[in-house]
Amino acid sequence: MSSTIKVLLAEDQSMVREALAALLGLEDDIEVVAQVARGDEVLAAARANDVDVALLDIEMPGCTGIEAAAQLHKALPAVRLVVLTTFGRPGYLRSAMEAGADAFLVKDAPAAQLAEAVRKVLAGERVIDPTLAAAALAEGANPLTDREREVLRAAADGSTNAELATALHLSQGTVRNYLSTAIQKLAVRNRAEAVRIAREKGWL
Amino acid sequence: MSSTIKVLLAEDQSMVREALAALLGLEDDIEVVAQVARGDEVLAAARANDVDVALLDIEMPGCTGIEAAAQLHKALPAVRLVVLTTFGRPGYLRSAMEAGADAFLVKDAPAAQLAEAVRKVLAGERVIDPTLAAAALAEGANPLTDREREVLRAAADGSTNAELATALHLSQGTVRNYLSTAIQKLAVRNRAEAVRIAREKGWL
DNA sequence: TCCTGCTCATGACATCTGTCATGCGGCTCT
DNA sequence: AGAGCCGCATGACAGATGTCATGAGCAGGA
Numbered sequence: 001m002s003s004t005i006k007v008l009l010a011e012d013q014s015m016v017r018e019a020l021a022a023l024l025g026l027e028d029d030i031e032v033v034a035q036v037a038r039g040d041e042v043l044a045a046a047r048a049n050d051v052d053v054a055l056l057d058i059e060m061p062g063c064t065g066i067e068a069a070a071q072l073h074k075a076l077p078a079v080r081l082v083v084l085t086t087f088g089r090p091g092y093l094r095s096a097m098e099a100g101a102d103a104f105l106v107k108d109a110p111a112a113q114l115a116e117a118v119r120k121v122l123a124g125e126r127v128i129d130p131t132l133a134a135a136a137l138a139e140g141a142n143p144l145t146d147r148e149r150e151v152l153r154a155a156a157d158g159s160t161n162a163e164l165a166t167a168l169h170l171s172q173g174t175v176r177n178y179l180s181t182a183i184q185k186l187a188v189r190n191r192a193e194a195v196r197i198a199r200e201k202g203w204l
Numbered sequence: 205m206s207s208t209i210k211v212l213l214a215e216d217q218s219m220v221r222e223a224l225a226a227l228l229g230l231e232d233d234i235e236v237v238a239q240v241a242r243g244d245e246v247l248a249a250a251r252a253n254d255v256d257v258a259l260l261d262i263e264m265p266g267c268t269g270i271e272a273a274a275q276l277h278k279a280l281p282a283v284r285l286v287v288l289t290t291f292g293r294p295g296y297l298r299s300a301m302e303a304g305a306d307a308f309l310v311k312d313a314p315a316a317q318l319a320e321a322v323r324k325v326l327a328g329e330r331v332i333d334p335t336l337a338a339a340a341l342a343e344g345a346n347p348l349t350d351r352e353r354e355v356l357r358a359a360a361d362g363s364t365n366a367e368l369a370t371a372l373h374l375s376q377g378t379v380r381n382y383l384s385t386a387i388q389k390l391a392v393r394n395r396a397e398a399v400r401i402a403r404e405k406g407w408l
Numbered sequence: 409t410c411c412t413g414c415t416c417a418t419g420a421c422a423t424c425t426g427t428c429a430t431g432c433g434g435c436t437c438t
Numbered sequence: 439a440g441a442g443c444c445g446c447a448t449g450a451c452a453g454a455t456g457t458c459a460t461g462a463g464c465a466g467g468a
Binding site: 013016018019023025026084086111114160189190196 | 290392398
């Protein structure tokens with residue numbers, strides 16, 4: 001009999017994290033050897049525990065699960081990466097794959113898929129929801145430039161042009177130009193809608 | 205020895221729901237007898253299963269856990285209600301309590317509190333995070349009128365005044381007036397900030 | 409080298425938003 | 439009955455926002 005699969009679990013909500021650990025604990029061949037609540041603690045915990053698979057939530061303080069995945073992929077390429085998220089945003093899937101993820105799961109998939117994904121990635125397989133993959137491909141890449149994205153992200157909390165200008169060290173006119181082009185690229189009417197759909201697509 | 209505590213679990217994300225079920229399943233005295241993924245399925249499931257405690261997530265399709273709590277409280281007052289949420293918004297706590305909840309838990313509390321809360325509410329106790337309770341009291345009640353809230357909610361997706369006016373069967377001027385008073389009550393600069401703040405406080 | 413795209417800027421313009429004063433009718437509480 | 443709040447409306451005004459034309463400097467690719 002082979003030894004158990006060692007899993008690192010990264011998820012900021014304690015209750016969910018421990019519940020997932022309980023779920024995985026029911027499997028004979030899987031052992032959760034480390035749990036962290038922040039993205040920026042993932043790498044150290046992985047190093048300290050010699051893990052086989054890292055299970056990473058995207059929405060975390062410190063840094064996102066996607067950033068953590070990129071770090072892990074670079075520093076410990078042998079560790080398999082399963083990215084887990086609440087939101088099945090195509091842009092997230094794309095970023096996760098670019099960061100070296102082996103599997104991408106949404107939290108409203110059946111729980112059984114979790115343990116299954118852990119086993120599959122260890123066997124060298126990739127696990128991706130086909131619907132989501134199709135959506136990610138159909139939608140194309142993020143059309144926004146770095147600056148446009150930055151300005152849009154900064155505008156998301158309702159800041160005015162003047163505040164954005166000082167915060168980003170730009171002129172007010174430039175801020176308006178960036179927002180205007182972003183609005184046109186996203187085919188919407190105003191910044192609020194632009195923020196909303198950029199978020200939905202995972203482009204923010 | 206007394207019989208086990210029968211729990212209904214309502215949470216839309218399958219993976220989280222089943223993980224929580226696994227967690228509760230580890231307790232000898234607790235049994236998850238029903239699981240639902242929608243708010244509007246809660247009442248029927250509770251009726252069908254003679255449950256002792258209902259564990260309700262707030263963010264659910266169909267209807268919110270708070271609305272489901274209100275229905276349960278009215279139809280089956282013997283069922284104890286534990287409201288569970290991702291967001292520790294004071295306004296949520298307030299609404300949950302008004303709906304008859306016995307406990308209010310946030311998902312980033314330790315997992316052990318879940319089973320503990322189930323036992324406590326069955327014993328007639330109330331379980332509320334003191335910090336959150338203080339925040340809810342300090343913040344005061346929702347200052348927005350029904351109409352203001354409705355307009356603000358409709359404005360949240362970036363709709364323009366004209367769209368809001370037709371959608372709500374109001375004149376554009378009236379829409380602007382409601383948004384203006386909401387903006388002033390929330391002490392912010394524009395509708396986007398108003399939406400953000402109202403959301404954070406759980407007033408939307 | 410030329411072309412293209414990104415960043416940053418300005419000015420002018422039309423439209424949208426937010427504010428304010430004011431008014432009316434309805435409801436509730438005292 | 440009167441006071442006070444709410445819902446709804448209008449008109450006028452200032453300021454914010456979105457669009458467009460235009461141009462500079464700087465990179466990278468053909």
